[in-house]
Amino acid sequence: MTNRQSSAEPGLQWELSGFGDEIDADPIIQVAVLQSLGASAIEVRSAWGTNIVEMSDEQVGALRDLFRERGQTVSAIASPIGKVDVALPVDHEVARLRRAIDAAHVLETRYIRVFSFYRAPERSAEEVRDEVLVRMRALAEVAESEHVVLLHENEKEIYGDVPSRVLDIVESVGSDALRLAWDNANYVQCGVRPFSDGWAPLAPYVDYLQVKDAVRATSEVVPAGEGDGELLDTVTALRDAGYSGYASLEPHLTDFTSLGGFSGPAAFGRAARAFRALTEQIGVTLR
Template identity: 65%
Template sequence: MSAEWTLSGFGDEIDPDPVVQLAVMEAIGASHIEVRSAWGINVVDLDEDAVERLASLLSQRAFGVSAVASPIGKVDVSLPVDHEVGRLERVIKVAHALNTRNIRVFSFYRAGHRSAADVRDDVMTRMRALADLAEREGVMLLHENEKGIYGDTPERVLDLVETVGSPSLRLAWDNANFVQVGCRPFTEGWSMLNGYVDYLQVKDAIAASGEIVPAGEGDGELAETLTALRDGGYTGFASLEPHLASAHELGGFSGPRAFGDAARAFRGLAGELGIDLR
């Protein structure tokens, strides 16, 4: 079988300057970019002038935006509901200006003494409020299975999407993040979650250490996942998030050279499976 997917990637993993980001993305054969920050400023804090400037750069280079990689939900669940709803309102304005419906979100951190069960109801209340706003504004929230948030294991991710039950809440699948919480992504998670997956974030990890590595070089079962997506008729985005130089709470960094290495590794793996990345 064969498939054609749209290649994208987190521009700020390359360089803080969008001009450099776009040049490298173009060099690896991509026509889309995922926007997490520009000029060192996170999307939730970009002012209108900066957003307009960024939109102009994208238009000049004929680039689309696969998603806005927001930090919504990467805060403690004890904060008031309106805290993240207000921040999402700002991110939605950015998404509209950059002509994308897709917004990455998370399902909240918790204090060390609190279990996932302790915060479940608070998480669901907050995610439902975010989904309500997304439905009104015509955007799609893509939940990433980040380590340490409520939805970091397949079982809790399933609980989240089924409990919220919103057509505006779907999944951004990240194999490496599942590895880092002790899960075999495809073996233990794919069958229960694949019906909710709308977006692929591409990185891999080694189970023994949690180290992030290029696609196909770790324990993330990337080949199995890509094959299942291909055979299931997936035609969406594959967004590179290599984290090959560093990772931190709000993102990661690779630099132009390592980002290029990550792109070549992913292209090689995809090509072996008959997946054409455009």
């Protein structure tokens, strides 16, 4: 038995989830594929071709009924909050966050994924820092009042794309309602060695693992463990810290844009099997 295996706590389990709309636009198919892969949860970004913050109350209610009927829990609302130019008024994203929060309450999840704003090409990260922090604080204050937790995702080309600026956001805002979703592939695409360069300072704030990998030389997104994202180091550190939360598959293996990605059932299954091979290697069970 290797050292990585021997450190595992007996019976340590993580909740396997995934972005349902990377499988299909139909939520029935989303749930069927996720359950076939052993995932007990789903991360909701869109269904029927409609983003979660644009759905009607009736659509959100239909999702709730479907998930309850099929025994599928919701790990997070994968909102697009913060994937806009920082020059927009503060209230623009606060209003959209309130819609995401309504959906979170109906779908019975406490987590909402957010981002930390794009900027115009002529503006540096340093120039927009204060504007970003004002907006992130405003979002966190709403989350606090609604008893939900925002998960900041490190996404390329937003303010919080590299570890130093992600740390700046979470420490400057200083709210228990703002935590981190960790994405190894996105760091690779920003020229970062995720575990080596960022894990130690950011680990205390990580509440959620978003699963995909990438190749440094080409930025190609690949299944977990097949790229330069240091996934094995990351999951081993999570295991050793006693992590027992969600691991959410976002494979991006067929197509992706700034607003999301797609894999299809077959490629999604390949990504799930690759990640399960990693967790089996370290003695963690996915459910």
